[in-house]
Amino acid sequence: MKVNKNYKNIAQSYLFSTIAQKVNEFTKNNPDKKVIRLGIGDVTLPLCEAVVNALKLASDEMGKQETFKGYGPEQGYDFLKEEIQKYYANHNVELDSDEIFISDGAKSDLGNILDLFDKDNTVLVPDPVYPVYVDTNTMAGRKIIFTDANAANDFLPLPDNSIKADIIYLCSPNNPTGAVYNKDQLKKWVDYANENNAVILFDAAYECFITDNNLPRSIYEIEGAKTCAIEFCSFSKMAGFTGTRCGWTVVPKSLSFEDMNLNKMWLRRQTTKFNGVPYIVQKGAQAVFSDEGQKQIQQNLSYYKENAKLISDVLTKHNIWHIGGKHSPYIWLKCPNNMTSWEFFDYLLNNVQIVGTPGSGFGKNGEGYFRLTSFGSRENTKEAVERLDKFLQ
Amino acid sequence: MKVNKNYKNIAQSYLFSTIAQKVNEFTKNNPDKKVIRLGIGDVTLPLCEAVVNALKLASDEMGKQETFKGYGPEQGYDFLKEEIQKYYANHNVELDSDEIFISDGAKSDLGNILDLFDKDNTVLVPDPVYPVYVDTNTMAGRKIIFTDANAANDFLPLPDNSIKADIIYLCSPNNPTGAVYNKDQLKKWVDYANENNAVILFDAAYECFITDNNLPRSIYEIEGAKTCAIEFCSFSKMAGFTGTRCGWTVVPKSLSFEDMNLNKMWLRRQTTKFNGVPYIVQKGAQAVFSDEGQKQIQQNLSYYKENAKLISDVLTKHNIWHIGGKHSPYIWLKCPNNMTSWEFFDYLLNNVQIVGTPGSGFGKNGEGYFRLTSFGSRENTKEAVERLDKFLQ
Numbered sequence: 001m002k003v004n005k006n007y008k009n010i011a012q013s014y015l016f017s018t019i020a021q022k023v024n025e026f027t028k029n030n031p032d033k034k035v036i037r038l039g040i041g042d043v044t045l046p047l048c049e050a051v052v053n054a055l056k057l058a059s060d061e062m063g064k065q066e067t068f069k070g071y072g073p074e075q076g077y078d079f080l081k082e083e084i085q086k087y088y089a090n091h092n093v094e095l096d097s098d099e100i101f102i103s104d105g106a107k108s109d110l111g112n113i114l115d116l117f118d119k120d121n122t123v124l125v126p127d128p129v130y131p132v133y134v135d136t137n138t139m140a141g142r143k144i145i146f147t148d149a150n151a152a153n154d155f156l157p158l159p160d161n162s163i164k165a166d167i168i169y170l171c172s173p174n175n176p177t178g179a180v181y182n183k184d185q186l187k188k189w190v191d192y193a194n195e196n197n198a199v200i201l202f203d204a205a206y207e208c209f210i211t212d213n214n215l216p217r218s219i220y221e222i223e224g225a226k227t228c229a230i231e232f233c234s235f236s237k238m239a240g241f242t243g244t245r246c247g248w249t250v251v252p253k254s255l256s257f258e259d260m261n262l263n264k265m266w267l268r269r270q271t272t273k274f275n276g277v278p279y280i281v282q283k284g285a286q287a288v289f290s291d292e293g294q295k296q297i298q299q300n301l302s303y304y305k306e307n308a309k310l311i312s313d314v315l316t317k318h319n320i321w322h323i324g325g326k327h328s329p330y331i332w333l334k335c336p337n338n339m340t341s342w343e344f345f346d347y348l349l350n351n352v353q354i355v356g357t358p359g360s361g362f363g364k365n366g367e368g369y370f371r372l373t374s375f376g377s378r379e380n381t382k383e384a385v386e387r388l389d390k391f392l393q
Numbered sequence: 394m395k396v397n398k399n400y401k402n403i404a405q406s407y408l409f410s411t412i413a414q415k416v417n418e419f420t421k422n423n424p425d426k427k428v429i430r431l432g433i434g435d436v437t438l439p440l441c442e443a444v445v446n447a448l449k450l451a452s453d454e455m456g457k458q459e460t461f462k463g464y465g466p467e468q469g470y471d472f473l474k475e476e477i478q479k480y481y482a483n484h485n486v487e488l489d490s491d492e493i494f495i496s497d498g499a500k501s502d503l504g505n506i507l508d509l510f511d512k513d514n515t516v517l518v519p520d521p522v523y524p525v526y527v528d529t530n531t532m533a534g535r536k537i538i539f540t541d542a543n544a545a546n547d548f549l550p551l552p553d554n555s556i557k558a559d560i561i562y563l564c565s566p567n568n569p570t571g572a573v574y575n576k577d578q579l580k581k582w583v584d585y586a587n588e589n590n591a592v593i594l595f596d597a598a599y600e601c602f603i604t605d606n607n608l609p610r611s612i613y614e615i616e617g618a619k620t621c622a623i624e625f626c627s628f629s630k631m632a633g634f635t636g637t638r639c640g641w642t643v644v645p646k647s648l649s650f651e652d653m654n655l656n657k658m659w660l661r662r663q664t665t666k667f668n669g670v671p672y673i674v675q676k677g678a679q680a681v682f683s684d685e686g687q688k689q690i691q692q693n694l695s696y697y698k699e700n701a702k703l704i705s706d707v708l709t710k711h712n713i714w715h716i717g718g719k720h721s722p723y724i725w726l727k728c729p730n731n732m733t734s735w736e737f738f739d740y741l742l743n744n745v746q747i748v749g750t751p752g753s754g755f756g757k758n759g760e761g762y763f764r765l766t767s768f769g770s771r772e773n774t775k776e777a778v779e780r781l782d783k784f785l786q
Contacts, residue, residue, distance in 0.1 A: 002511035059677075107668045
């Protein structure tokens with residue numbers, strides 16, 4: 001048997017293991033010092049009451065003969081797809097129910113969607129970037145090219161017509177930078193894709209952090225997107241589902257390449273290689289859209305956003321260049337005094353015991369930058385901000 | 394963008410839609426007749442109490458700050474992997490915890506595992522077969538060859554040394570035939586694989602139906618299997634998880650090809666393209682292994698097995714050749730009077746209003762055979778058996 005040798009080319013990431021190592025060493029040598037972690041990319045607030053109640057009700061249903069559910073539709077139950085349909089309608093995007101596929105999270109589908117594409121395609125990925133875009137294409141042996149996201153373009157690269165790309169990754173609000181495309185900028189990408197017969201894989205996992213109604217929460221707010229874009233979204237950050245696993249993928253029915261319809265191909269892929277998301281979890285996700293659920297998740301999102309504001313404010317006060325934090329849980333800052341990302345990591349850990357994520361871990365353009373997140377507790381975030389404020393005087 | 398044109402070669406299956414059509418038509422024309430469905434491949438008994446309680450407890454945990462769980466390990470929580478480890482130890486298979494990967498079901502992993510293999514491999518699939526083995530490899534453009542399962546070999550084909558295969562699918566107890574390999578037979582496959590540098594993908598989704606301790610429930614009961622086999626298993630049939638979604642995949646650490654270790658490759662695949670099974674669901678699965686859970690799921694399995702015996706007994710009484718039903722929820726019978734599968738389908742529907750699955754839907758060797766399942770209710774199964782008994786006089 002011949003193995004897939006592309007696996008040899010996947011870069012090993014030591015980012016988070018190196019962070020853990022450094023923090024462990026520091027803690028061992030300084031047992032009296034309290035380390036505050038603002039590097040975490042995971043939510044920390046519990047599931048809201050409406051969701052928990054729905055999960056328990058659905059569990060009871062599964063225990064009774066009359067209401068038990070066996071195999072569900074691989075593409076998800078209508079009750080959840082219809083809520084998502086309404087959610088899109090709220091920002092003026094009309095989708096058919098069979099354009100929405102319930103997934104166990106954006107990460108799975110961002111990887112699995114590649115099943116639909118030939119190996120012989122050129123993939124365009126912004127740098128810095130969520131490493132999964134690169135790794136999944138490396139596994140499949142595709143050619144990857146990068147587009148620079150940097151301070152000059154506010155970490156929002158635009159298409160370059162001299163470059164021919166077939167598969168384009170966009171993430172807005174961005175992980176790791178927190179930068180958000182506006183409609184005009186996204187329109188440029190949509191036009192490029194339609195002109196170049198390319199497909200855009202639009203990662204909207206952080207759309208729920210957008211508060212400015214002029215900023216697009218979905219790529220389908222842009223004219224022409226339905227003939228070039230697939231959108232991935234998730235309950236992970238919206239409703240704290242990182243450990244509960246539910247998301248969705250939109251594949252428009254008008255999306256065709258080489259006479260093959262991607263909506264039909266994806267349906268075929270999912271019915272063959274997937275068996276759907278647990279009924280219980282889909283009921284939990286449905287509750288997110290109830291009046292109660294919406295109120296409760298908005299409280300949680302506000303909590304994170306207020307944390308982000310606290311962090312952003314102290315950076316502004318001390319003239320540290322940064323973006324994100326406003327429509328995103330991530331704050332992306334320029335390391336002061338031209339420190340490298342890892343120098344600044346050590347500097348913060350040793351002086352104020354704050355742990356963040358070195359930007360260089362996300363690509364070459366991340367060097368000299370640093371990611372802080374708003375997913376910590378209010379208490380810890382406040383304490384971290386106070387420490388920073390004092391130290392940066 | 395170039396699409397994956399292999400999708401054009403996937404056969405369209407009209408098996409279950411044709412069944413539905415025929416049943417609908419019959420019901421329309423005979424509104425007074427009660428149709429009994431014994432074609433269903435899905436469990437019908439609700440989740441047992443121990444599992445429901447665990448699901449609800451875990452939901453409560455997710456709603457509290459102190460016990461909330463965000464991202465879990467992609468390969469599953471130790472608490473569940475350790476239970477599975479013990480489950481294997483009970484039939485004398487020793488596995489390390491990091492050889493077990495928790496999945497959202499056997500179907501997903503049976504498809505996703507193919508990521509690890511080169512396109513240029515020859516796949517050997519028994520006919521008749523669970524269609525997913527063929528479809529997933531067709532999607533990837535691999536060459537597929539078939540080995541005949543038929544009455545001459547009791548629907549348990551053995552390796553043919555004149556054939557060179559790289560990836561071998563075995564399913565025991567088999568879907569659709571219910572046939573079970575004994576240890577000597579499986580040893581022949583393991584030896585073939587080791588000698589031919591092939592990998593066996595062993596689908597053990599129905600192992601929980603085996604009651605004879607001499608029959609292997611895991612391929613790792615066979616010496617040499619850890620250097621050639623990957624095993625897929627599931628809570629779907631064992632504990633009624635078809636709508637709750639949990640299973641596991643075993644990739645031994647001693648499994649290497651061309652100097653690449655498949656255990657490490659699969660870990661890399663899963664950490665890159667998967668985010669783990671919901672914490673709540675893993676807690677539910679853990680409860681399957683509690684004393685209470687074991688007692689309760691055994692009651693359910695006995696219920697299905699007694700249904701199977703009722704069906705098998707009436708076929709035996711009327712001299713209808715069949716296999717399965719003993720260590721499997723499926724009964725595979727030879728259509729009487731040399732009817733084709735679809736002729737027998739119509740014959741049963743029209744005369745006794747029993748719906749089964751035509752064997753020809755599972756491959757050419759299924760022609761002239763028919764699948765009945767034990768997943769119906771006791772009441773319906775009894776009534777179906779009485780109708781058959783009278784009619785076959």
